[in-house]
Amino acid sequence: MSIHIVALGNEGDSFHQDSRPSGLIRTYLGRSPLVSGDESSLLLNATSTVARPVFTEYQASAFGNVKLVVHDCPVWDIFDSDWYTSRNLIGGADIIVIKYNVNDKFSFHEVKDNYIPVIKRALNSVPVIIAAVGTRQNEELPCTCPLCTSDRGSCVSTTEGIQLAKELGATYLELHSLDDFYIGKYFGGVLEYFMIQALNQKTSEKMKKRKMSSSFHGIRPPQLEQPEKMPVLKAEASHYNSDLNNLLFCCQCVDVVFYNPDLKEVVEAHKIVLCAVSHVFMLLFNVKSPADIQDSSIIRTTQDLFAINRDTVFPGASQDSPGNPPLRVVVKDALFCSCLSDILRFIYSGAFQWEELEEDIRKKLKDSGDVSNVIEKVKCILKTPGKINCLRNCKTYQARKPLWFYNTSLKFFLNKPMLADVVFEIQGSTVPAHRAILVARCEVMAAMFNGNYMEAKSVLIPVYGVSKETFLSFLEYLYTDSCCPAGIFQAMCLLICAEMYQVSRLQHICELFIITQLQSMPSRELASMNLDIVDLLKKAKFHHSDCLSTWLLHFIATNYLIFSQKPEFQDLSVEERSFVEKHRWPSNMYLKQLAEYRKYIHSRKCRCLIM
Numbered sequence: 001m002s003i004h005i006v007a008l009g010n011e012g013d014s015f016h017q018d019s020r021p022s023g024l025i026r027t028y029l030g031r032s033p034l035v036s037g038d039e040s041s042l043l044l045n046a047t048s049t050v051a052r053p054v055f056t057e058y059q060a061s062a063f064g065n066v067k068l069v070v071h072d073c074p075v076w077d078i079f080d081s082d083w084y085t086s087r088n089l090i091g092g093a094d095i096i097v098i099k100y101n102v103n104d105k106f107s108f109h110e111v112k113d114n115y116i117p118v119i120k121r122a123l124n125s126v127p128v129i130i131a132a133v134g135t136r137q138n139e140e141l142p143c144t145c146p147l148c149t150s151d152r153g154s155c156v157s158t159t160e161g162i163q164l165a166k167e168l169g170a171t172y173l174e175l176h177s178l179d180d181f182y183i184g185k186y187f188g189g190v191l192e193y194f195m196i197q198a199l200n201q202k203t204s205e206k207m208k209k210r211k212m213s214s215s216f217h218g219i220r221p222p223q224l225e226q227p228e229k230m231p232v233l234k235a236e237a238s239h240y241n242s243d244l245n246n247l248l249f250c251c252q253c254v255d256v257v258f259y260n261p262d263l264k265e266v267v268e269a270h271k272i273v274l275c276a277v278s279h280v281f282m283l284l285f286n287v288k289s290p291a292d293i294q295d296s297s298i299i300r301t302t303q304d305l306f307a308i309n310r311d312t313v314f315p316g317a318s319q320d321s322p323g324n325p326p327l328r329v330v331v332k333d334a335l336f337c338s339c340l341s342d343i344l345r346f347i348y349s350g351a352f353q354w355e356e357l358e359e360d361i362r363k364k365l366k367d368s369g370d371v372s373n374v375i376e377k378v379k380c381i382l383k384t385p386g387k388i389n390c391l392r393n394c395k396t397y398q399a400r401k402p403l404w405f406y407n408t409s410l411k412f413f414l415n416k417p418m419l420a421d422v423v424f425e426i427q428g429s430t431v432p433a434h435r436a437i438l439v440a441r442c443e444v445m446a447a448m449f450n451g452n453y454m455e456a457k458s459v460l461i462p463v464y465g466v467s468k469e470t471f472l473s474f475l476e477y478l479y480t481d482s483c484c485p486a487g488i489f490q491a492m493c494l495l496i497c498a499e500m501y502q503v504s505r506l507q508h509i510c511e512l513f514i515i516t517q518l519q520s521m522p523s524r525e526l527a528s529m530n531l532d533i534v535d536l537l538k539k540a541k542f543h544h545s546d547c548l549s550t551w552l553l554h555f556i557a558t559n560y561l562i563f564s565q566k567p568e569f570q571d572l573s574v575e576e577r578s579f580v581e582k583h584r585w586p587s588n589m590y591l592k593q594l595a596e597y598r599k600y601i602h603s604r605k606c607r608c609l610i611m
Contacts, residue, residue, distance in 0.1 A: 001202055002067035003195050006055075006093040008119075009100045009111045010074040011133035024099050024133060024187070025072045027178045029060055032188050055089060062195060076114045082235060084516050090122045094198040095191065098170070099131040100156065108156040112164060119168065127194040128170035131187060132161045135176045222593035227558045227585035230519075231551050233512055236505040240441075240481035241350050244273060247440040248348040252450055255421065255436070256285075257326045259309070260337045267341045268326065270436040271419050276410045277347055280381045284308070284329070287418050295385035305333055305377065324421075339364055339374050346378070410437065410479040415472060422449075423460050426468045430460075433475060441478040444501045466497050474498065477506050485510065488517050488531060492539060499543040511548040518555060527562050534568040537576070553579055560584035 007025045055071035062068040071089050073079045079086050090096070096119060100107040119128070136155040158174065165172035171190055175182040247253075247270065254268040274281035279295070282288040283302045290299050309328040331337035342360040346353060358375060365371050413419065413434060420432035438445040448455045455461050463471060470493040477483040477498075483506065485491035495510035514536075521529070533556060540549040556563045556572075557580045563569055572580065 001199065002069060003062065003094050003198050004092055005068070005070045005095045005097060005191075006089055007070060007072040007097040007099065008074075008079070008115045009098050010104075010107045011099040011101050011131065012074070012104075012107075023072070023074070024131060024175070024178060024183070025058065025070055025097070028183050028188055028191070029058055029068075029070070031180060031184055032192075055086075062192075063199075066195075066199065068195075076110050080114070084512065084519075087118070087122060090119060091124075093126055095194045096123075096126055096128045097131060097191070098128065099133060102132050102134045102136050102156045102161075102174075103154070105154055105156055108160070116164070116168065123168070127197070128165075128168050129187075129190060129194070130161060130165045130168070130170045130172050132156065132158075132172070132174045133178070221597050222590055224586055224590055228554065228583055230554050230558070231547070233508070233515060233547050233551065235512060236508045238481055238505065243440045245345070245349045247273065247436060248344060250439075252439050252446070253421075253436040255324075255326050255419075257328055258337070258340055259328060259330050261330065261332060261334055263309075263330065266331065266337055267344055269344055271327070272410070272413060272434045272436050273348060275419065276413070278381050279383070279385055280305075285327070285419065293385045295383075297380065298383060298385055301377070301380040301383075305331065305336060305381075307332060333377070335365060335370050336374055336377055343374075343378055411476070414476060414479045421459070424471065425460055425462045426466065426471050429468050431468065431472065431475070437479055442501050442503055465500070467493065470494055470497050474501070474503075474506070477503070477509075483509060485513055488514050488536075491517075492536060495545060495548075496539070496543050499545070507545060508547070511545060511551075514548060515551055523559070523562060526559060527565075532568050533563060533566075534571045538571075554583065556580050557583040558585050561586070 005025075011024050055073045058068075058070040058072065060068045060070075073086070098111055098115060098119075100111050102108075161174070162172050164170075173187055173190060175187055251268055253270065255271050256269050256274070258266045258269065260266050271281070271285050275285060275287050279288065279293055279298050280302045283290065283293060283298065284306050293299065307330045309330050311328075331340060336343075339361045342357060342364070345360075346357040357378070358371065361374050362368075362371050365374065415431055415433075417432045420434055422433050422435050422438070424431045424433060435449050439449055440446075447453075450456060466474075470490070473483050473485065473490070473494050474497045483494065485494055491510045491513045495507055495514075498504075498506035498510060518526075533552065537549055537552040537556070540552060553576060556569075560580065
């Protein structure tokens with residue numbers, strides 16, 4: 001017998017990462033007298049070949065011979081990256097532990113806004129423990145000045161935790177430290193109580209099953225074996241940040257060149273990338289007007305740092321540039337200009353690696369005052385209009401996501417003519433786009449725009465064999481690294497488009513979406529749906545989606561009684577039919593045994609308690 005515990009949330013203090021002790025779950029497993037298992041055997045994923053496992057898995061023994069399995073996921077981004085696995089683990093949990101740090105409101109809101117809705121949907125009379133870890137740093141301060149009040153507001157209050165527990169009907173615990181008292185007696189006592197309750201319930205269900213099986217003394221019915229395990233589809237890791245970062249070094253589709261005050265070329269860049277992270281560049285390149293931004297500090301930063309030079313004769317500029325020549329921008333600040341290549345590398349990598357930027361600037365500028373001055377200018381460039389500069393504490397901000405996920409992002413420019421330098425013509429409609437993003441994210445388009453092809457010199461490019469809706473979803477992935485198909489048919493169309501442009505990660509995302517949708521359908525819906533599963537299989541094979549085609553064959557075999565009654569079942573090839581018959585569930589042997597058992601029951605004129 002086993003108990004399955006799922007732990008969600010981050011109980012670590014983001015401001016004291018270096019000094020914080022081991023996590024709540026690991027500390028409990030290591031100290032509880034009821035749990036056995038040495039330190040080396042607790043952590044199973046330490047030598048895993050998976051780069052970023054969704055859950056850290058612990059295994060131990062509790063109460064002597066009860067297997068204890070704990071899955072711990074402290075980071076929502078990792079949890080959300082494979083929500084199919086995450087949802088299944090939550091659905092099979094006997095106990096759920098939600099944890100956060102009382103001094104880190106970010107971890108609390110991550111629990112409240114992300115984990116709680118998922119748990120509410122999957123919750124089915126499973127006990128939940130909410131653990132608020134840590135001692136509030138300013139709880140005992142009597143001072144009521146605005147500074148102390150704002151500090152106190154950064155802590156999660158007891159009232160907020162209790163309110164969250166009421167929403168779930170959960171048990172609320174405050175663990176001021178991870179010592180023997182709070183872990184062993186307080187948290188451990190509550191957790192072990194729920195463990196005993198889960199064991200009692202499982203034992204009771206087991207006894208009921210035994211009672212039912214022993215109540216019939218005649219011939220036993222045939223045992224239905226479990227279907228074969230479906231193939232596991234592993235998602236491909238994202239290379240979104242590296243794609244955009246490489247764009248800076250490849251010097252393709254450049255549309256802006258920066259010069260120093262002496263009018264010497266410093267570095268080339270791309271307007272679309274700069275505008276995606278900074279309203280200063282939006283203002284500089286006329287994407288937005290001062291009236292749109294309404295922030296005097298951003299307007300002042302733009303005027304103090306940059307000036308556009310539109311002279312027809314410009315020293316150092318190439319006179320034979322084909323098409324529209326790059327925009328020439330003069331950097332007024334000499335110190336800022338000397339570090340511009342490092343600053344652009346920082347921006348292209350997502351604008352969140354502050355320590356690396358500061359180190360690079362320090363190598364060029366010996367004076368610490370000059371370094372601070374340049375860093376402050378970078379913060380002003382990345383400022384959000386109308387808000388206090390949230391980038392003052394670089395170390396705090398470094399733990400968050402890259403700036404692509406905040407501020408403006410590239411999605412702002414999707415299917416919009418601003419800064420667009422290419423237009424796709426699809427089904428009589430036009431879709432504007434940006435060559436720099438397409439080249440960075442898609443190798444086929446990089447070859448198309450930089451080779452000896454018609455598209456390299458043309459602004460209007462026709463697209464065939466793809467609907468406008470599908471192509472827009474494809475562009476959305478290139479711009480944002482995410483997509484959300486409307487259904488299985490749309491996902492298959494997007495997979496075909498991804499195969500056409502050889503974007504393998506998008507293919508895997510579509511495969512995973514189709515698999516998840518089919519697995520979530522009940523048998524009755526599978527039997528009545530109009531989707532041709534065999535046609536789906538043939539399309540997957542034709543477009544080299546080997547993982548999906550293999551999975552679909554297993555899916556047809558596992559649901560043999562449903563799909564064998566459909567007319568499209570006859571369209572399977574001889575090889576496919578042979579595979580399905582070999583792996584079908586239930587097997588032919590079981591159906592023969594079941595027929596014999598029914599015949600025996602009818603001959604004895606007795607009633608089968610199971611059937």
